Amino acid sequence: MMVIWKIPLFTPDFTEEDVQSAMAPIRDGWLTMGERSLNFEKTFAEQLGVRHAFAVSSGTAAIHLALACAGVAPGDEVLVPSLTFVACANTIVSLGAKPVFVDCAGENDWTFSPRDFKKKITEKTRAIMVVHYAGFPCRMEEISPVAREHGLAVVEDCAHAIFSSRNGQKCGTFGDAAAFSFFSNKNMTTGEGGMVAVEQDSYADRLRKLRSHGMTTLTLDRHKGRAISYDVVEPGYNYRIDEIRSALGLSQLKRLPDNLQRRAEIYRCYNELLGDVDEIMIPFLDRKEDEVGYHIYPILLRDPAAREALIQNMKESGVQTSIHYPAIHRFSAYRDYAEQADCPLTEKISDGELTLPFYPQMTEDDVKLVCESLKKAFKAVGNG
Numbered sequence: 444m445m446v447i448w449k450i451p452l453f454t455p456d457f458t459e460e461d462v463q464s465a466m467a468p469i470r471d472g473w474l475t476m477g478e479r480s481l482n483f484e485k486t487f488a489e490q491l492g493v494r495h496a497f498a499v500s501s502g503t504a505a506i507h508l509a510l511a512c513a514g515v516a517p518g519d520e521v522l523v524p525s526l527t528f529v530a531c532a533n534t535i536v537s538l539g540a541k542p543v544f545v546d547c548a549g550e551n552d553w554t555f556s557p558r559d560f561k562k563k564i565t566e567k568t569r570a571i572m573v574v575h576y577a578g579f580p581c582r583m584e585e586i587s588p589v590a591r592e593h594g595l596a597v598v599e600d601c602a603h604a605i606f607s608s609r610n611g612q613k614c615g616t617f618g619d620a621a622a623f624s625f626f627s628n629k630n631m632t633t634g635e636g637g638m639v640a641v642e643q644d645s646y647a648d649r650l651r652k653l654r655s656h657g658m659t660t661l662t663l664d665r666h667k668g669r670a671i672s673y674d675v676v677e678p679g680y681n682y683r684i685d686e687i688r689s690a691l692g693l694s695q696l697k698r699l700p701d702n703l704q705r706r707a708e709i710y711r712c713y714n715e716l717l718g719d720v721d722e723i724m725i726p727f728l729d730r731k732e733d734e735v736g737y738h739i740y741p742i743l744l745r746d747p748a749a750r751e752a753l754i755q756n757m758k759e760s761g762v763q764t765s766i767h768y769p770a771i772h773r774f775s776a777y778r779d780y781a782e783q784a785d786c787p788l789t790e791k792i793s794d795g796e797l798t799l800p801f802y803p804q805m806t807e808d809d810v811k812l813v814c815e816s817l818k819k820a821f822k823a824v825g826n827g
């Protein structure tokens with residue numbers, strides 16, 4: 444039976460302007476990458492403060508290209524968190540490299556541990572992939588110098604952290620290449636889609652070609668008469684975005700600042716309403732260096748054994764919850780990595796984490812309803 448949620452985990456925020464924008468390319472009759480995509484990339488790069496941005500078909504494609512440009516190749520090791528979406532490890536494996544899992548920084552800070560990553564560097568380590576979990580920036584002031592000292596490329600997964608910043612510097616500008624996702628549940632969405640951001644021209648040159656089969660020109664170039672043919676300079680992928688999604692992305696990008704402001708209000712509202720709940724811990728509360736583009740609202744249950752019953756009880760109240768994330772090294776496909784993973788904090792967090800509904804259209808009453816349903820669920824579960 445399909446569940447009708449009173450409060451879903453998230454719901455995309457579309458306006459009439461989004462709808463009109465997405466339809467315009469169909470009316471114009473040009474759908475593959477064209478002027479709208481170039482405009483989307485240019486606007487995104489300007490707002491992020493980087494020289495180059497390339498729109499692609501998904502966040503996963505963005506990570507894959509970022510790693511490829513960073514020179515990750517068969518036999519390399521890449522340091523990556525285990526408390527993240529599996530695409531982070533899958534892309535490493537698909538390049539023939541080996542993911543080496545890094546633990547969380549602390550019980551209160553679930554980002555990439557500067558201490559653990561340092562311990563896990565070997566002569567095979569080629570790159571690190573930091574993930575700015577829930578919108579909270581990794582401790583880049585501790586991580587970047589170590590990466591530099593060991594000559595490691597730094598790839599940032601900014602899927603959760605569009606326009607978050609730490610000590611005034613935006614996520615996506617700390618490393619060699621940054622990947623963004625515009626998947627349906629992200630802070631701005633194109634349905635499926637992503638962006639790779641880089642500063643160096645040499646990375647940009649390679650990205651431009653790798654995204655489109657390794658070809659030296661686009662269909663648009665030939666249509667506009669700027670080229671009559673093409674060469675293929677290395678085997679690449681079809682990771683292109685299209686004009687419909689770029690038009691939607693441009694429209695969503697315009698509203699992002701308002702969206703992020705509303706997310707911050709909802710975050711604070713949750714913190715106030717849940718501050719006195721003894722059964723949970725709210726992470727990241729001591730982060731003062733960050734301006735966070737909040738993406739999800741994660742909490743840690745003090746009793747992980749209660750999680751399944753809580754999820755079920757909240758579901759009966761019409762409130763959807765989720766888990767961010769099952770640790771990657773415990774998935775069947777990664778079972779060979781489990782023994783050497785050595786990520787005890789990740790395992791603890793992964794076992795006890797619960798994600799509450801979070802999206803900009805939520806009202807204060809919606810947040811109250813979620814918190815009440817959580818408290819009610821604790822009582823019900825506690826009373827057996």
Ligand SMILES: Cc1ncc(COP(=O)(O)O)c(C=O)c1O
Nearest residue numbers: 501502503528530602624625626
């Ligand atoms: C942290 C993280 N990395 C990577 C991805 C992959 O992005 P996509 O779904 O756009 O491929 C996602 C989300 O879906 C994500 O949350």
